[in-house]
Amino acid sequence: MFDKLFYQEKGLFLQSLHPATVLVYLNVLFVLSLLYQNPLYLLGLFFFLVLLIIEVDGMEAWSGFLKAGVSLMLIIMIINPLVIRAGATIIWHGPELPILGKLDISMEALYYGAVSSIRLLVIISIFCLYNLMINPDKVLNLFSKVAGKSVLMIALSTRMLPTMVRDLKRIKEVQQFRGVDFDEGSLWARVKKYSCLYNVLLLSSLEDSLEIAESMQARAFGSGKRSVYSRNILRPRDIICMVASFLALFAAIWGLQYGYGQYTFYPQADFLIKDRITLTTLSVVIFYLSAPIILSEGWKNCRFLKSKI
Amino acid sequence: MGTNWGFYTTMIGIFSVALLMFSMEKKGELTARQVSITAVLAALCAAGRAVTGVGLLFLQPTMFLVEITGFVYGVQIGFFVGVMTPLISNFFMGQGSWTPFQMLCWGMLGVSGAVVKALFPGAGNKTLTTLCFFWGYLYGAIMDVWQWSVFMRPLTFKTYFLILAAGFSFDSLRAIGNLLFCAALGYQTLKILQYFHKKMDIQYLEDL
Amino acid sequence: MPLFKVENLTYYYPETEKAALRGINLEIEEGEFILVAGGSGSGKSSLARVLAGLIPDFYGGRIGGRVFFKGKDIRTMDRRKLAMEVGMVFQDPEKQMVQSYVEAEIAFGLENLGLDTEEMSRRIAEVISFMNLTSIREMFTANLSGGQQQKLALAAVLAMQPHVLILDEPTSQLDPVSAEEILNLVKRLNEEMGFTVIMIEQRLERCFHLADRVLFIERGEIVCDGKAQEKACEAIKMGLPFVPPVARFFADLNFPSVPITVKEGRKLLRSCLRGKKPTSKIQFGLCRNNVHVEDLREQNSVVSLKNVWFTYPGGQEVLKDASLDIKEGEFVAILGENGAGKSTLLKHMIGMLKPGRGKVHVLGKDISKNGYKEIRRLTAYLSQNPNDYLFQDTVEDELLFTLKNFALTDISVVDEMLEKFHLSRYRKTNPRDLSSGERQRVALASVLVTRPRLIILDEPTRGVDFRLKADLGKFLQKEAEKGSTVIVVTHDVEFAAEFAAKVAMMFSGRIVSDGEKHEVLGKSIFYSPQIGKMCMGICEGVLTFAEAQEIIFPLIEDKRTITLLRTGENA
Structure with a gap:
């Protein structure tokens, strides 16, 4: 663990996109997940994201992400009904509680809690996708022009983390052989033991940092204005995906103007499907969003398309 | 339900981190030594957060280090070490919507160390330990704002406090962890960082 | 006009009273290949740093005398211009990587020079193909092997297209194969591309013949300067071991x-x-070590691995049916290429890893079941990096720390150890203020205070100079004579041949050859001193x-x- 980045290069189509494209695309998804209130729309996004995750071969990573989200989901599901008094359909009249007041659980509040958890799932999936699709180094490279030194520090730090973890393990072994038992004693005693470990690492790392600085200095660091080397290439596929993302965003905003995607929970929950346009809007948005999936499938199966994008 | 606060808080989080990082970078030209020391400390904090965090009940054993870095090396380095800690460790554990807010918190933690230095230049490990203890809770409080604004309706103090209460035991654990670590390690760390601070600054040149 | 001209150079590091360089006068012509040799702390690294412009720019301190590069005083030169002319590669590959991806690392220096994208792409492409780095172009730098990292460090410097290449012990942290590769590259750069090369090296057997000229440095002064062949004799007469x-x-x-x-x-x-054919078979018996081994044939076995298999959780099978038996009082060196499974084997011997199949007995304890705690009182383990041991405020405290952990109360052993390792005068010194050789001795002392019966060392000769290596080897030999068992995992064939009694050779997770050192190394062509x-x-x-x-x-x-x-x- 920690010896490789979460992101793994698998040579997939979706990983070959320009980082800016992926950022735009995922941000559109993220914004939509925050703007949409309608459970149907959120569900639609959710199922769409599952497709995308399958496309980047990320079911394993995704399950890890979902596990991390479960506790948060539970909190949301429990707290919402406890505090919301706006619901009209009361299903349980509870007792009087000191701070919370009268505990009345309403159907609508439960409903809202459930919908919020779907939103949570959607957001978690988007970030899972982010971790699977973009090489962090390429994103950083994107920001080099604006904040070169920050990006450099982040890159250096990322590069060093696996070394640190390795050193930490080795130092721990050394200390164990010098008679330190890390898994014995009270919490305070254990913290004391870890403190030795940490002192060694701190001292060694700070000493190393001077050597790294020297190597940077020898390669003319700080000798004047820096330029930026960009390794990212923009292909037709990026333009298509970028345009499609913006179209999806516009379609969604247009829909929201007219209330498609909005939803009221209190006092009584709205209709899930008001009219046919509700569904049409959703399908249009999803259609635009599926541009990368369509291209990815085409790239895999159609040689002509592969040579053109 | 008209105003979508979840959207706004997220955007505020992202933009304030970006803006802060940008302005901190422009605050002064960083030398090779400063860049490498910042990166090394951030990697150390991130590794500590990732590894010993798991072994020690997620006590976030490196919060005090960020604070002391700010105290010794000043606002700029303190901020960067802080901001980078969650970012770097998340490169290995997975980024999420929590990243910008975490970055903000840790960055402010580094800045708070520098502020202590400015207000009480003679402050010792006790002051830092106390501050670190409170940061355990403050961190939880700030992190909950995002959760609350995105997933809770209505957005009242009551719902916020409930979320806070739900995470109280966790936050306490973190605060106590901070207290323990800072008490146990703070003094040593302060000494070590100051020693290297001296090494970093001595640049006198004399002709024989 | 010489390329470099150094006039009466004297230099003191900040806060030191001892001169690192004293009255150096030197001229370097274009296209020369210069080998700089000397003990650790002799000032050879300082000299390299002066030529690269890092001293006094980066270090501060006090400097006297003048250094000219192409007739211009180096201190009045623009740093960017100097960096474009003079490139420097350092000792430790891990501490030269700045970026997280290979291509970005090569671009780093070019970005610092402020070149435009087109120029950068051209130079990067050129260097990548010259150095044959295409296969690792997209890799995460932290996951590269030491050899690959050092190659990358060299590539990153070459991309800046300097005319002078300064290398500070570029192979000291590498295995023999990677070291050979780096040296061959350097040789090609000098011969085919006309680079001026100034190289510092400890393992002279690898590179003495490559140099046109050798500089011997002792105590901050050049004591010998001239053609390699001619000066070798002179150096030996002067008592310098660097030949x-x-x-x-x-x-x-x-x-x-x-x-x-x-x-x-x-x-x-x-x-x-x-x-005249020396009758070697008979004379074999004369070798002291050999006799020693014969005497001990009947001794108890201290470390015994029986059919050990090990697979890392990632699925990588590292040990395949490895068996090894080490008897009391033996001095064994374990050799093998990178990734042969040496470190994994060592981790099994100290009980940090448990075998998937097979048995590991150390000092009579079954540690494949019970782990390291059973044996650590009687086992000393020295990791690759002596710095791992140093965190106390004084050298004395380092030793006391170990004693205290094992609840040993006999403090007199501290004096004895400090005496033995010539550390008495550093008793109250912070171990982090010591030189690398001294640090290693402190680390060794801190694990030997428990009077262990088994001493295990992981790559103890990395970056250690000739004299210190000999000291270490002799010390370990003495310990073995006294009845301790010594196991050294190393890349260093010269060290193994000189000091060990037995050698075990590993390849691809197996012990392929194991026995008296003459039997094992005498038959080998590549693993031979x-x-x-x-x-x-x-x-x-x-x-x-x-x-x-x-x-x-x-x-x-x-x-x-x-x-x-x-x-x-x-x-």
């Missing part, structure tokens, strides 16, 4: 001009012996300098032979 074994061998025989490569050495040795390579086929079974002296000297030190040779040469 490769082959040259040392012939210099001791008072040859006027000594060979510096194995090839020349063999030729000369053949002509000296003139058909320089003297061994020279004597192979001429005088079988000779591995070390001492053995060569014992067996071959009497044959050659026939005055007539040498006079004959000398007259022959003169004619």
